[in-house]
Amino acid sequence: MSLPIQFFTDNFNITVADIEKLLAVALSRGGDYADLYFEHSVLSNLSLDEQLIKSANRAISQGVGVRVISGERTGYAYCDEINPEAIRTAAITAAHIANSTADVAPVNVTAHDTPRNLYHVANPASEESLANKIEMLTRADRTARAYDPRIRQVQASLVDEYKVILIATSEGLLIGDFQPLVRMNVSCIADDDGNLQAGRTGGGGRAGLDVFVDQRSPEQFATAAARQAIVQLDAIEAPAGTMEVVLGPGWPGILLHEAVGHGLESDFNRKGTSAFSGMIGQKVASELCTIIDDGTIEGRRGSLNIDDEGHASSRTVLIENGILRGYLQDHLSASLTKAQQTGNGRRESYQCLPMPRMTNTFMLSGQDSPEDVIASVKRGLYAVNFGGGQVDITNGKFVFSTSEAYLIEDGKITAPVKGATLIGHGPSALTKVTAVGHDLALDQGVGLCGKSGQSVPVGVGLPTIKISEMTVGGTKG
Amino acid sequence: MEITQALLSDIVHSALKRGATEAEVIALESNEFSVDIRLGEVETLEESASRGLGLRVIYEGRQASASTSDIQEKSLEKLVADAVEMARYTSVDEAAVLPSREELLRESETDLQLYDEAIAALPTERKIEIAQACEAAARTYDPRITNSEGARCSTTLGKMLLVTSSGFTGEYRGSNCGLMVAPIARDGDQMQLGGWGDRQRWLSKLDSPEEIGNEAARRALDKLGARKIATQEVPIVFDASMAAELLSSLFEAVSGESVFRRASFLVGKLDEMIAAPALTVIDDGCLPGAVGSRPFDGEGLPTRRTAVIENGVLRSYLLNTYTARKLGLRSTANAMRGLTGAPSVGVTNFYIAAGETPPEEIIASVKNGFYVTEQIGFGFNPVTGDYSRGASGRWIENGRLTSAVEEVTIAGNFREILRGIEMIGNDLRFRGNLAAPTLKINKMMVSGD
Numbered sequence: 001m002s003l004p005i006q007f008f009t010d011n012f013n014i015t016v017a018d019i020e021k022l023l024a025v026a027l028s029r030g031g032d033y034a035d036l037y038f039e040h041s042v043l044s045n046l047s048l049d050e051q052l053i054k055s056a057n058r059a060i061s062q063g064v065g066v067r068v069i070s071g072e073r074t075g076y077a078y079c080d081e082i083n084p085e086a087i088r089t090a091a092i093t094a095a096h097i098a099n100s101t102a103d104v105a106p107v108n109v110t111a112h113d114t115p116r117n118l119y120h121v122a123n124p125a126s127e128e129s130l131a132n133k134i135e136m137l138t139r140a141d142r143t144a145r146a147y148d149p150r151i152r153q154v155q156a157s158l159v160d161e162y163k164v165i166l167i168a169t170s171e172g173l174l175i176g177d178f179q180p181l182v183r184m185n186v187s188c189i190a191d192d193d194g195n196l197q198a199g200r201t202g203g204g205g206r207a208g209l210d211v212f213v214d215q216r217s218p219e220q221f222a223t224a225a226a227r228q229a230i231v232q233l234d235a236i237e238a239p240a241g242t243m244e245v246v247l248g249p250g251w252p253g254i255l256l257h258e259a260v261g262h263g264l265e266s267d268f269n270r271k272g273t274s275a276f277s278g279m280i281g282q283k284v285a286s287e288l289c290t291i292i293d294d295g296t297i298e299g300r301r302g303s304l305n306i307d308d309e310g311h312a313s314s315r316t317v318l319i320e321n322g323i324l325r326g327y328l329q330d331h332l333s334a335s336l337t338k339a340q341q342t343g344n345g346r347r348e349s350y351q352c353l354p355m356p357r358m359t360n361t362f363m364l365s366g367q368d369s370p371e372d373v374i375a376s377v378k379r380g381l382y383a384v385n386f387g388g389g390q391v392d393i394t395n396g397k398f399v400f401s402t403s404e405a406y407l408i409e410d411g412k413i414t415a416p417v418k419g420a421t422l423i424g425h426g427p428s429a430l431t432k433v434t435a436v437g438h439d440l441a442l443d444q445g446v447g448l449c450g451k452s453g454q455s456v457p458v459g460v461g462l463p464t465i466k467i468s469e470m471t472v473g474g475t476k477g
Numbered sequence: 478m479e480i481t482q483a484l485l486s487d488i489v490h491s492a493l494k495r496g497a498t499e500a501e502v503i504a505l506e507s508n509e510f511s512v513d514i515r516l517g518e519v520e521t522l523e524e525s526a527s528r529g530l531g532l533r534v535i536y537e538g539r540q541a542s543a544s545t546s547d548i549q550e551k552s553l554e555k556l557v558a559d560a561v562e563m564a565r566y567t568s569v570d571e572a573a574v575l576p577s578r579e580e581l582l583r584e585s586e587t588d589l590q591l592y593d594e595a596i597a598a599l600p601t602e603r604k605i606e607i608a609q610a611c612e613a614a615a616r617t618y619d620p621r622i623t624n625s626e627g628a629r630c631s632t633t634l635g636k637m638l639l640v641t642s643s644g645f646t647g648e649y650r651g652s653n654c655g656l657m658v659a660p661i662a663r664d665g666d667q668m669q670l671g672g673w674g675d676r677q678r679w680l681s682k683l684d685s686p687e688e689i690g691n692e693a694a695r696r697a698l699d700k701l702g703a704r705k706i707a708t709q710e711v712p713i714v715f716d717a718s719m720a721a722e723l724l725s726s727l728f729e730a731v732s733g734e735s736v737f738r739r740a741s742f743l744v745g746k747l748d749e750m751i752a753a754p755a756l757t758v759i760d761d762g763c764l765p766g767a768v769g770s771r772p773f774d775g776e777g778l779p780t781r782r783t784a785v786i787e788n789g790v791l792r793s794y795l796l797n798t799y800t801a802r803k804l805g806l807r808s809t810a811n812a813m814r815g816l817t818g819a820p821s822v823g824v825t826n827f828y829i830a831a832g833e834t835p836p837e838e839i840i841a842s843v844k845n846g847f848y849v850t851e852q853i854g855f856g857f858n859p860v861t862g863d864y865s866r867g868a869s870g871r872w873i874e875n876g877r878l879t880s881a882v883e884e885v886t887i888a889g890n891f892r893e894i895l896r897g898i899e900m901i902g903n904d905l906r907f908r909g910n911l912a913a914p915t916l917k918i919n920k921m922m923v924s925g926d
Contacts, residue, residue, distance in 0.1 A: 045818070049738075052568035058559050059817040060545040060552070063527070074521040080528060080546040093524050130566040153738050189740050189860065196739060198860045238865070240888065240924035241708040271515070273626055273661055275668065353521065388855040390867070394626075394661055394670035395700070397884050399854035399867035421856035421865040421886045423924075473856070473865040473886025473924045477708055 004166040004176025005111055008038055012082040016109060019168045022066070022084065023107040025091040027170055030100030031070040033335070034091075037308065038064050038082065038166040038176075039350040042126055047157040048137040056130065063350040066090045069332060070098035078350050109174040114305035115312040118298045119206040125160035125182045128209050133158050136209070140186050140218035147226035150233070153189035154226075156218070158182070160209075167310035175310045180206055181301065181457060183446060186221040190229035197235070199228030200403070203444030205299045216444060228385065228404050231416050238405070238420035238474025244380030245422065245470040246373055246408065249441035251386060253460030256291055256361050257449065258389040258398040259426045260284070264318050264326070265344075265356040265451075266333035268393050275396030275427050276324065284324045285430030288366050291319040293328055295343055295359030301445040302360035302459035309345035309354050316342045318361075319430070330356040348454035355451060362461030366436025370464035373435045375411040381472050382406045382413050383422070396426035421473040429467065437464030478548050480504045480528060482648065485640035488532060488553060493642060495561045497534035499575045500642045503775070503814050504530050507635040512601070514608040515627035516616075522601075531816035532556055536564035540573040544816035572802040573819070575776065580808070581645045582772065582779035590766040591651040593679045596632050599654075604630045607656060607686050614690025615660035615671075621701065622694050626659035626670060637771075639814075645777035653768065654680055658690055662697035671697025676909045678766055684908075696850065703869060703881035705925040712846035713887060713918045714839055714873065717904050719849050720913035724827050726891065727758065729859040731785055731793075732822045733800025733811075742862035742892060743791060751791045752895035755832060758786040760795055762810065762825030769826035769910030775814030780825055783809045786895075797822050829913040832901025836915040839900045841876040847923055848873050849887065862891035868923075885925040894918055 008014040019036060026034035040062040047055050064087050065078040075097025077090040125133075140156040159182070166176035185202035201224040203216045212218060247255060260276070268274035276284065285291070295304045295313030304313040309331045317325045327333075330345030333356060346357040374382060382405060389400030401421045406413045442461035449458040478484070485502040492500035506528040513520040530553070531544035541563035543556050612628035631654070638648040657674025673693035675684040715723065735741035743751065762780025764770050771780055776798055784792045796804070797812035797820050813823030840848060849870040856865040865888035871878040889897075902915030 043817075052570050054540065054567065054570055054573070055819050056541040056563035056567050057817045058543045058563065060543075060547060060556075061529075062547055073519050076521060076523040076525075078525045078527070082547075090525070097519070097522050130563065134566060153740065155738075189738060191739060196742070196744075196860050198740065198858065238888075240886075240922050242926055271626070272624055273668070273670070351525065351527065353523070390853040390855070392670065392851075392853060394668050395703075395883065397853070397867065397869070399856070399886070401854055401856040401865065418861070418863050419856060419858050419865065420888065421854050421867055423854075423867045423884055423886050425884060471705070471884065471886065471924055471926075473867070473888050473922075475865075475888045475890075475922045477710060477922060477924075 003111055004164050004178065005174060007164050008166055014082065018084045020107050020109055022087050022091050023168060023170050024104055025088055026066050026068050026095055027104045029095045029098045031068045031098035033069040033170055035067050035167060035169040035309065036064060037350055039163065041161060041163040043161045044126060045157065045159045046133050046137065048141055049155045051141055053134055061349065064090065065350040066094040067353065068094045068097050072336065073097050074353065076353050107170050109168050109172050112173060112175040114175065114177055116305060118296065118303045118305055119180055120299065121180050121208040122210065123208050124162055124180055125209050126162045136212060136218045140222040143219045143222035144186060144188050144226040147223055148230050150190045150192050150230065151188050151226050152191040156186045158184050165308065169310060173310050175306055177305050182207055182209060182211060184212060184218065184221060185446065186225040188225045188229045190233055192233045195233055197229045197232035199225040199232065201225045202446040205301045205445045206303055207299045231404065235416045235418045237476040238417040239381065239472055240474045240477045242469050242471050244377045245467045245472065246377060246380060246382045247462060247465050248384035249439045249462055249464050251443040251460065252383060253362050253443060253462035254386050254389050254400050256363060256462065257358060257460050258391045258400055259424060259429050260291060260318060261358045261361045262391050263393055263396060263426050264328055266327040266329045267356050269327050270333045270337055274393050279324050282324055283322050284427050285319050285322040286433045287322040288436045289319055289322055289430050289433050290364040292364065293318055293358055293361045297360055300360050300442065300459045301447060301457045304359060307343045307345045308347045311341045311343040311345060313343040313359060328356045328358060330354055346456050348456060352454050357451065357456050358449060358458050360442065360459035360461065362440065362442060363463060365438045365440040365463045368435045368437050370437045370439050373437055373464050373466050374408060374413060377408040377411060380408045382408050391426065397423065398426055399423045417474065423471045423473060432468045433465050434468045435466040439463045480506060480548065480638065482638060482640055482646050485638055488557060489640055489642050491557050492532060492534050492561060495557055497536050497561055499535040501533045501575055502530065502640050503816065504528065504638040505816060507633055509633050510604065511629055511631035512605050512608050513627050513629050514612050516625060517609060519605060520627055529816045530556065532560045533819065534560045534564050535573055536561060538569035538571060538573065539564045539567040540570060540819060541567055542818055572799050574798065575641055575643045576778055576798050578644050581777045582647060589763065589770045589772055591649060591678060591770060593652045595680045596652040596654050597634055599632065599680065611656055611658045611686035611690045614687040615658050615694040618691055618694035619698055621662045621664055621698060622660045623663040624661040626661065628658035631655045639777055641777055647773050647777060649772050652678055654683055656683060656686065656689055658693045660694050660697050662701050664701045667701060669697050669700035671700065676768060678768055699871065700869060700881050700883065703883035705884045706872065706882050707926050708924050710920050710922050712843050713921045714843060714846060714848045715916045716848065716850045717902065717913060717915050719852055720829065720916040721911045722852060724911045724913055726857040726864065728824055728827060731795055733794050733796040733804060734822050735859050736794050737800050737803035740860050742860065746791050749791055750789050752786055752789045753898040754789040755901050756786055756789050756895065756898050757784065757830040759784055759830060760824050760827045764826050767826045767907055769824060771825065774810040775812035775820045778808055778810040780810045795822055795824065824910060826907065826910050828905065831903050831905035831914045833903050834900050836902045836904050839902055839915050839917050840873055840878060842900065843873040844875060846873045847882065848878060864889055864891055864894060885923050887921045887923055889921040
């Protein structure tokens with residue numbers, strides 16, 4: 001495969017010499033650091049609804065962001081046109097953040113290869129025929145409808161993105177990446193004589209369409225969504241109050257994302273605004289908990305060869321046997337706090353500044369058998385699927401909402417319950433983890449994380465765990 | 478290349494020439510500026526101009542769309558070729574049509590006051606001063622305000638152009654300015670963030686930096702000393718900002734997209750009493766100077782005022798052309814268009830009509846209850862109406878606000894929440910495009926210890 005610089009040279013006539021000149025313009029009023037972020041992305045979206053392929057869309061988005069850092073100050077500007085004149089205008093705007101008149105040394109950049117390739121794609125999804133994709137959606141629709149006659153609505157969608165990025169920094173780095181991403185979603189509505197319930201599922205990764213087989217086949221997604229909707233037809237009121245909670249493996253790892261992940265992003269900690277600020281080395285979870293953020297897992301939705309600042313992604317131990325070990329860094333926070341880069345500087349697009357963000361965040365397996373964990377609960381909640389979550393970084397309060405959960409009574413899983421929000425306090429919630437299963441699973445690949453208005457794809461993972469007390473926001477007191 | 482109506486017309490013609498039966502082109506242009514101030518200093522300064530084009534085509538009843546941020550001639554040719562090619566693969570969908578010539582906006586009679594020259598003329602230095610003044614007001618409000626996530630002043634100047642093969646040509650420009658701040662209060666080991674802000678089309682309508690800073694500081698301080706409380710069912714008072722958040726949930730249930738798929742608890746409830754008789758909910762795209770106002774919607778239909786709930790009765794869903802046809806109704810001109818995809822349904826200015834009771838009287842009416850000033854999470858299911866979210870605020874005892882409460886949830890079903898509205902405040906004010914006055918609900922489950 002050719003280098004990303006070649007892509008921008010071939011398509012937009014951008015040369016290394018142009019890039020060096022533009023970096024010099026960015027630093028023309030001084031500043032400690034400047035970078036250029038080139039991006040070209042093609043996003044295709046196909047959707048089935050009411051058994052019709054109702055829409056096919058393709059969006060091409062391209063541009064260049066210019067950033068200048070001077071101390072703790074950042075100037076940023078971008079342009080949609082990829083040509084030296086447009087980028088130069090953006091660079092002059094971004095340069096205004098600094099105001100020294102010192103002569104600027106010339107900037108030289110050297111092209112680097114990515115340290116590894118985590119995306120093995122034989123055929124990019126963007127090159128597959130529409131007919132192939134339509135057939136996959138049709139299979140999902142057929143499977144969901146065949147699951148139960150009470151399934152009345154099925155929506156299925158297939159989204160694929162192919163992004164080429166190129167980062168050039170005043171420190172001399174020139175590096176880029178070709179980033180594929182595919183996602184399939186299925187949602188169903190069950191209607192039992194006016195009792196309406198929804199079920200939804202999906203998955204994908206940094207892969208081609210060939211990822212949609214076995215556990216991630218259209219049939220599996222469709223069956224899971226239909227089953228969830230049908231199960232909810234019998235859901236009773238969720239309990240209200242504090243009780244034992246068992247989380248199933250996989251997507252319930254959103255607990256970690258909300259309870260600790262965001263609070264360990266270095267920007268909040270550098271500023272002292274996180275509930276975890278200054279807690280490195282302290283106990284923030286039970287000794288059963290080791291929590292990792294790992295951007296280097298092959299083909300996962302949250303994985304990256306390099307982050308959006310050109311640093312290699314890495315595996316960062318956040319919490320080791322209950323002790324807080326590390327934060328997730330971007331360039332700015334790592335530089336200001338003299339910390340080591342972790343490769344977590346990410347951005348939604350060339351229109352946005354990078355920030356410290358998670359990649360794939362999960363807890364390592366423990367020793368317990370999932371059956372024993374459930375059997376040990378007298379009265380509690382067993383939650384296996386969730387919608388979204390959110391956190392207040394400063395006071396540490398976080399929530400995540402169940403989409404499929406059951407009562408546990410006398411060690412047995414009994415009735416399904418309606419969706420309820422669980423709430424806890426990040427620095428203490430995981431101290432109440434009293435059992436960790438040996439069944440770590442990563443989610444199927446649909447996570448989207450929002451921060452300051454920017455969305456980036458992420459992954460989560462969890463083994464079965466028991467939390468001795470957590471507040472469940474049901475309606476039955 | 479400049480984006481003009483003539484350029485858009487050329488693209489429409491080129492799509493028709495390639496075989497499209499109908500075509501619609503949208504262009505969005507914007508100039509965005511923002512400055513972040515933290516602890517008195519400039520933290521980031523962002524300034525950019527961006528634009529993009531989107532084309533939707535219908536080919537013998539089949540729909541597809543393409544968009545691009547690159548408007549060179551070669552890219553525009555590809556845009557047309559892509560859209561027309563994809564439309565050969567999608568299904569015939571009888572509801573996928575452009576609005577008819579008769580329905581389209583011909584000329585706008587009223588000036589909606591969408592563009593404020595004062596925002597366009599505001600120099601960078603002044604925006605920095607505004608954000609600095611706002612953060613300073615928050616930080617000096619009380620010695621317990623010890624830190625800050627910063628203040629942001631942002632402005633957007635935008636332009637939207639729409640040209641369709643059914644004969645519509647229109648454009649409008651709009652301005653927007655926002656100011657927000659997030660100070661942090663500390664007491665012992667406890668830290669609390671208080672966020673507050675305002676967003677308006679006109680600079681003169683924006684709350685002053687001092688008002689915003691003071692309110693944010695008060696909100697942070699009010700959270701200090703917060704504790705969990707026992708699980709119990711009590712009356713809930715939503716402050717005006719939280720009552721406005723209830724409207725986002727209500728919107729999901731009245732949006733034509735949910736209704737035609739039967740994915741809403743309000744399916745089949747038109748002209749039925751679904752809420753307390755005192756409740757009236759309006760969507761009005763024609764309010765002069767308001768953030769959500771616009772002369773025409775994403776399909777070129779003239780915007781209007783729609784009573785969604787009138788004295789407790791569900792009067793209308795919010796619809797675009799597609800969802801209206803699916804339901805055998807007429808569009809309410811709520812089509813929203815991004816660059817890509819078919820138009821969705823969105824709100825313009827969506828609000829709960831003000832009542833007559835001052836908020837203090839509403840609080841005074843509660844013997845034992847919960848005054849909710851913040852919520853987190855996404856625990857609303859429009860299909861069933863089940864609602865469960867994290868909440869914080871103050872406890873009400875004998876009509877007075879007492880200690881701060883956090884780490885609890887509030888839950889109920891939206892059917893009962895709407896019917897259980899007991900009092901409506903007189904404090905309606907738009908800060909963005911969703912607005913509501915203080916609301917009292919007769920009871921919801923509070924889950925804590």
